[in-house]
Amino acid sequence: MVRNTTRPSLKPYGIHPIHDVLRSAASKYPDKTAIIDGDSSYTFSGLENFSSKFSGALKTLGVLQSDRIGILAPNCAEFVIAFYGITRSGAVASTINSGYREREIAHQVQDSGCQIIVVHESLSEILDEAKKLIKNDVRSIVITTDKTKQGSFWQLLSQVEAYTATDIDPENDLAALPYSSGTTGLTKGVMLSHFNLVSNVKQLMSLSGGVSMAEDDVILVHLPLFHIYGMNVLMNPCIAAGATQVMMRRFDMEELLSIIEKHRITKLCTVPPVGLGLSQYPGLASRDLSSLKFAMFGAAPLSSKLQVKISEVLNCPVIQGYGMTELSPVTNIDFTEPNLLKAGSIGPALADTEEKIVDTEDPTKELKPGDIGELVVRGPQVMKGYLNNPEATEETITSDGWFHTGDIGKMDEEGYVWILDRKKELIKYKGFQVPPAELEGLLIEHPEISDAAVIGKPDKESGEIPKAFVVKSAGSNISENEIMSFVSSKVSTFKHVREVEFVEAIPKNPSGKILRRLLKDQQE
Secondary structure: OOEEOOOOOOOOOOOOOOOHHHHHHHHHOOOOEEEEEOOEEEEHHHHHHHHHHHHHHHHHOOOOOOOEEEEEOOOOHHHHHHHHHHHHOOOEEEEOOOOOOHHHHHHHHHHHOOOEEEEEHHHHHHHHHHHOOOOOOOEEEEEOOOOOOOOOHHHHHOOOOOOOOOOOOOOOOEEEOOEOOOOOOOOOEEEEEHHHHHHHHHHHHOOOOOOOOOOOOEEEEOOOOOOHHHHHHHHHHHHHHOOEEEEOOOOOHHHHHHHHHHHOOOEEEEOHHHHHHHHHOOOHHHOOOOOOOEEEEOOOOOOHHHHHHHHHHHOOOEEEEEEOHHHOOEEEEOOOOOOOOOOOOOEOEOOOOEEEEEOOOOOOOEOOOOOOEEEEEEOOOOOOEEOOOHHHHHHHEOOOOOEEEEEEEEEOOOOOEEEEEEHHHOEEEOOEEEOHHHHHHHHOOOOOEEEEEEEEEEEOOOEEEEEEEEEEOOOOOOOHHHHHHHHHOOOOHHHOOOEEEEOOOOOEOOOOOEOHHHHHHHHO
16 A cells, blocks of 8 residues: 555645745845855845846856756855756756866766856866866856956846746756766766755645744755755755755854854754764753754664764754655655654655555565565655656656655554665675664764764675774774674674774765765775
């Protein structure tokens, strides 16, 4: 039986373009502060004016409907202005990872067909190097600290008039073209329509227990806006709700805590590595974090024990959510209400979202509650497909609209879901499936381990053995044998860690997912 959401339907959605959330907010809260970016602040009406001018600037540069425009920048007000200006013009925003190297930038620009890149001055040099690898001509609009600099982002805005938005077909016209994480190969363009993004914003806005963004919220934006988590869990819902966003360009734990204290941050949306850091941060008890109403973690699994520990140190509810770029991105979020929250779970599905757990070998076979299999999803937030890659699209989305997440999980009788691991990352030890994330969650519970990753290492006898990469806590002298004994005392024999390697840091992408492929490549 297909598990439908326990949350009420929002249909009809009232389909409109994504930039209408800014237009509406500017009308409701014209003089309210929308963004605090360092020493600068911007009102909602100011953002609307600047984005409409940027749209006009793109039109003067010859941008046509459905053209791709890249954004390569850290979190800043200009990113937000550019995003809405691009969609307002009828073009498509392709957000580029600000941590990419030249080859990675070149791949996305070439694959997406970007004609113009909005680039922050701190990244203009690496973009220039990337352009040497790109066949077609690409123009740049540079965001500079000197707003009067000739040809720069702000100087360009000063020369144009506001532009009346292009007519948009929300269900069919693309708004954004982010690229998937690419942990198993080259990144793929994820085609997200205006309807995809707006639907997910409305789904998030309907959540109970104070989870949805509200007008009186002040939200810390340390998650990168180029990532779908920052873009459509923070930026767009904050704009839609009239909440204030405080930009953080580069992550630093001390700065994060200072911003929470100074600006009285009300809700913290972040990732498990930050939660782990918070749980271990010296002097945290003396910091004033009383403004926090709750914290939400996503992008990677969080063990129930660590979730409870973080809740204790922050003194507020801690919940988990789930999603991915291809899902705009959210499908599940837990409740903050104590009688509904289930630690370790990502909660039930959002409104108008269907989910089921299917057999990993036979996806036509739906499993019963409690059984472990692949999570598949259907709803208005499911992407239109991968750009120029119909084969990958067909492999991922069934003819009747079910999206294969590639994530292994289980569902209980009430529709709550637990994510155990990635389908392709499961370790096969003597025929048994070992989820690396389960062992990672166990390892970081040890007081002498600050971080860990687990991979399957090829083994002639067993097929694969679980190998742990461990970052010791400061001052720790823990040994390999002590770690293996600790794990063996907690889990079944086939899940025992058979090898340990100590490392300085665990490789992760900007959203906090462990890059196990890099660790596996080191073994080959």
